[in-house]
Amino acid sequence: GAGVSQSPSNKVTEKGKDVELRCDPISGHTALYWYRQRLGQGLEFLIYFQGNSAPDKSGLPSDRFSAERTGESVSTLTIQRTQQEDSAVYLCASSGRGGYGYTFGSGTRLTVV
Amino acid sequence: ELKVEQNPLFLSMQEGKNYTIYCNYSTTSDRLYWYRQDPGKSLESLFVLLSNGAVKQEGRLMASLDTKARLSTLHITAAVHDLSATYFCAPSLRSYQLTFGKGTKLSVIP
Numbered sequence: 001g002a003g004v005s006q007s008p009s010n011k012v013t014e015k016g017k018d019v020e021l022r023c024d025p026i027s028g029h030t031a032l033y034w035y036r037q038r039l040g041q042g043l044e045f046l047i048y049f050q051g052n053s054a055p056d057k058s059g060l061p062s063d064r065f066s067a068e069r070t071g072e073s074v075s076t077l078t079i080q081r082t083q084q085e086d087s088a089v090y091l092c093a094s095s096g097r098g099g100y101g102y103t104f105g106s107g108t109r110l111t112v113v
Numbered sequence: 114e115l116k117v118e119q120n121p122l123f124l125s126m127q128e129g130k131n132y133t134i135y136c137n138y139s140t141t142s143d144r145l146y147w148y149r150q151d152p153g154k155s156l157e158s159l160f161v162l163l164s165n166g167a168v169k170q171e172g173r174l175m176a177s178l179d180t181k182a183r184l185s186t187l188h189i190t191a192a193v194h195d196l197s198a199t200y201f202c203a204p205s206l207r208s209y210q211l212t213f214g215k216g217t218k219l220s221v222i223p
Contacts, residue, residue, distance in 0.1 A: 031209060042117075042201055042213035043156075056210065091155060099209040102146065104156040 002026075004105035006092050012111045013082055021077045021108045025094030029101070032075050033093045034067055037107070043091060049075060082112045115140050115206040119214035126192050126221055134217045136185040136202030145185050145204040146211060147176050156201065159187075192221045 005024040013019050025032050030051045035043040045059040049069040060066070064082075069075040079086055089109050095102040116139040126132050136145070144163050148156040160169045162178035162185060169176050173196065175188045185202055199218045203211035 033210070035211075035213075042215045043203075043211070045210050045212065048210055059210075095209060099144065099161075099205065102158065102161070102209070102211075104148075104158075106155045 004092055004094050004103050006090075006105040006108050008108055009106060010109045010111075012113060015084060015112055016081055018078065018080045019082055019110065021079075021090050021092075021110070023075045023077070023092030023094075023105060025073070025075070025092070026101070026103060028072075029094035029096050029103075030072050031095045031097075031099070032069055032072075033095075034075070034077050035091045035093065035104075036061075037089045037091060039088070046077070046090075079110075082110075084112050086110060087112045115142065115204060115212040117202065117204060117212050117214040119202055119217050122215055122217060124217055124219045126189070126219070128193055128221055128223055129191050131191065132189050134187040134189075134200055134202075134219075136187070136204075136214055138183050138185075138202075138204045138212070140183075140206070141180070142183075142204035142206060145178055145202060147185070147187055148201045148203065150199045150201065150216070159200075189219075192219075194221050194223070197221045 007022045032049045034046040047067045048056040064080045067077045089107040091107045093104045118137045147159040160176040165180040167178045173190045178185045199216045201216045203213045
């Protein structure tokens with residue numbers, strides 16, 4: 001597609017529920033990244049996928065967080081048993097080889113009540 | 114661990130004035146990005162700086178990189194209201210993972 005697409009754009013969930021966030025990268029981009037942005041803060045790296053290589057999960061804050069990507073296409077970020085501190089905007093980005101065209105999506109604003 | 118410090122964190126400037134935002138980072142990085150973020154919006158890429166001494170300009174914004182000093186600057190010339198936004202610098206650490214500063218919230222006032 002023309003840009004990085006994320007869905008849903010907004011999600012309100014009850015504490016303890018699981019949520020799935022979706023990212024559709026730019027066509028042809030081999031790398032995909034997930035970041036989290038808390039209110040008024042910079043972005044925190046969560047996870048990085050590059051082609052078929054093992055993902056770099058070093059930024060995932062707890063084992064309640066997981067992400068999958070099928071080949072070089074769509075990725076889903078799953079948060080299990082959500083907590084209030086998970087409330088944030090979750091941003092996905094994709095890039096081509098060498099980090100070319102590193103582009104962010106519009107994000108999913110997650111609110112845990 | 115790569116640490117990034119931006120300053121100032123808040124900047125209120127008058128239209129027509131010049132100012133510089135500074136971005137210091139703690140370890141070697143192979144590239145550095147500058148992004149703009151408007152309230153409630155995603156990040157818009159402004160510049161990618163790839164080598165020591167790199168300078169890029171777009172309109173009233175100019176970014177530079179000194180890898181030896183681990184310093185990047187974003188210079189604003191003759192500010193206008195439309196430049197009001199939050200600006201982030203983000204050097205990369207391994208495999209293009211970006212480490213973001215806390216951002217500089219810029220307000221340009223008449």
